[in-house]
Amino acid sequence: MRENAKDPERHARRMAKKQAVMQQRIKSADQDQGVLLVLTGPGKGKSSSGFGMVARSLGHGCKVGVVQFIKGKFSTGEDRFFRNLPDVDYHVMGEGYTWDTQDRERDVSAAEAAWAQARRMLQDDSYHLVLLDELNIALKYEYLDLDRVLDDLAARPAMQHAVVTGRNAPKELIELADTVTEMQVVKHAFKAGIRAQKGVEL
Amino acid sequence: MRENAKDPERHARRMAKKQAVMQQRIKSADQDQGVLLVLTGPGKGKSSSGFGMVARSLGHGCKVGVVQFIKGKFSTGEDRFFRNLPDVDYHVMGEGYTWDTQDRERDVSAAEAAWAQARRMLQDDSYHLVLLDELNIALKYEYLDLDRVLDDLAARPAMQHAVVTGRNAPKELIELADTVTEMQVVKHAFKAGIRAQKGVEL
Numbered sequence: 001m002r003e004n005a006k007d008p009e010r011h012a013r014r015m016a017k018k019q020a021v022m023q024q025r026i027k028s029a030d031q032d033q034g035v036l037l038v039l040t041g042p043g044k045g046k047s048s049s050g051f052g053m054v055a056r057s058l059g060h061g062c063k064v065g066v067v068q069f070i071k072g073k074f075s076t077g078e079d080r081f082f083r084n085l086p087d088v089d090y091h092v093m094g095e096g097y098t099w100d101t102q103d104r105e106r107d108v109s110a111a112e113a114a115w116a117q118a119r120r121m122l123q124d125d126s127y128h129l130v131l132l133d134e135l136n137i138a139l140k141y142e143y144l145d146l147d148r149v150l151d152d153l154a155a156r157p158a159m160q161h162a163v164v165t166g167r168n169a170p171k172e173l174i175e176l177a178d179t180v181t182e183m184q185v186v187k188h189a190f191k192a193g194i195r196a197q198k199g200v201e202l
Numbered sequence: 203m204r205e206n207a208k209d210p211e212r213h214a215r216r217m218a219k220k221q222a223v224m225q226q227r228i229k230s231a232d233q234d235q236g237v238l239l240v241l242t243g244p245g246k247g248k249s250s251s252g253f254g255m256v257a258r259s260l261g262h263g264c265k266v267g268v269v270q271f272i273k274g275k276f277s278t279g280e281d282r283f284f285r286n287l288p289d290v291d292y293h294v295m296g297e298g299y300t301w302d303t304q305d306r307e308r309d310v311s312a313a314e315a316a317w318a319q320a321r322r323m324l325q326d327d328s329y330h331l332v333l334l335d336e337l338n339i340a341l342k343y344e345y346l347d348l349d350r351v352l353d354d355l356a357a358r359p360a361m362q363h364a365v366v367t368g369r370n371a372p373k374e375l376i377e378l379a380d381t382v383t384e385m386q387v388v389k390h391a392f393k394a395g396i397r398a399q400k401g402v403e404l
Binding site for chain 1 (some may be wrong): 208210213214217218221227228230231232233234235237238239240241243245246247248249250251252253254255256257258259261262266278279280281282283284304305306307330331343344346363376378379380381382383384385386387388389390391392393394395396397398399400401402404
């Protein structure tokens with residue numbers, strides 16, 4: 001298409017065709033429903049995308065819940081920004097990365113307590129969206145029982161959105177989800193010796 | 203690893219090893235630098251991830267710039283949430299999707315005006331992060347000259363982060379970038395008849 005991209009008539013014809021396709025697509029997707037989103041894969045952007053949806057929900061005047069699993073030793077930008085907003089219910093698991101604690105029992109207790117918060121939100125339809133950040137890490141290490149997590153997600157209010165982030169999403173969660181994105185690394189600054197930057201990763 | 207995930211001693215040993223690897227990695231990535239991020243591919247999460255980084259930057263007390271290309275006919279959650287915050291300089295190209303205008307000249311003018319805003323931000327080191335949302339769409343349709351865009355991105359202040367979103371990122375932009383994520387669709391609610399939801403896509 002590059003060759004003729006600048007021909008105005010061809011452009012108008014092509015766009016009219018595209019408009020018809022888009023209108024048909026939009027017409028056939030006419031249901032409103034709470035969606036379960038899973039953002040997984042090794043690429044950068046999973047948690048930040050979850051927090052973008054938190055911001056969008058707040059923009060529509062809705063209440064949101066956030067539970068951060070695993071992360072929590074340091075104060076991040078998202079934590080500072082969202083934690084004290086009136087429509088945000090924000091919980092951090094608070095034991096840091098699992099390779100830093102090196103204590104399985106402590107990690108399991110912390111994950112259980114975090115899930116109790118998540119479960120409370122998933123049973124309350126006043127939450128428009130619930131972000132379960134890095135939940136996949138807690139599932140991978142089996143800090144939480146997968147079946148219980150899936151049951152609680154499936155039983156949430158019909159109009160509530162839930163967003164689960166983290167690498168290595170279990171296949172049963174992917175099956176349950178409505179929208180799943182796998183984030184692939186094309187390149188990453190970290191490998192070129194650039195550490196995590198405030199506002200980008202932190 | 204699932205089999206022995208629950209053995210506490212094995213867990214402690216594995217995590218100690220992982221901690222050493224992570225510490226070494228963190229040690230060898232010791233540079234601070236403004237990074238150019240590109241979020242591309244067909245999967246859900248590109249713009250929302252960009253807005254998550256906007257929130258993170260604001261959490262650190264930094265000033266951010268946002269220019270939205272292509273989108274702009276309707277008021278989105280991110281628009282309502284971020285537009286009026288004191289540390290956010292927010293511009294929307296304002297002509298809607300290109301298949302709705304069907305007028306190439308109008309699209310080009312709108313893109314040029316939007317790029318003038320972007321360029322101003324990219325020349326001003328008081329902006330910690332500049333989000334160029336859906337810029338890749340404007341580049342794909344050649345509303346903007348790619349070389350000029352690349353030159354302006356490359357010439358930005360050394361500590362400034364820039365985030366470019368949208369499908370079909372041109373390969374020259376990927377070459378210039380520090381971090382690139384390709385978002386793949388595993389599944390999408392839209393295909394199951396669920397329309398775009400407030401707080402998720404809007």
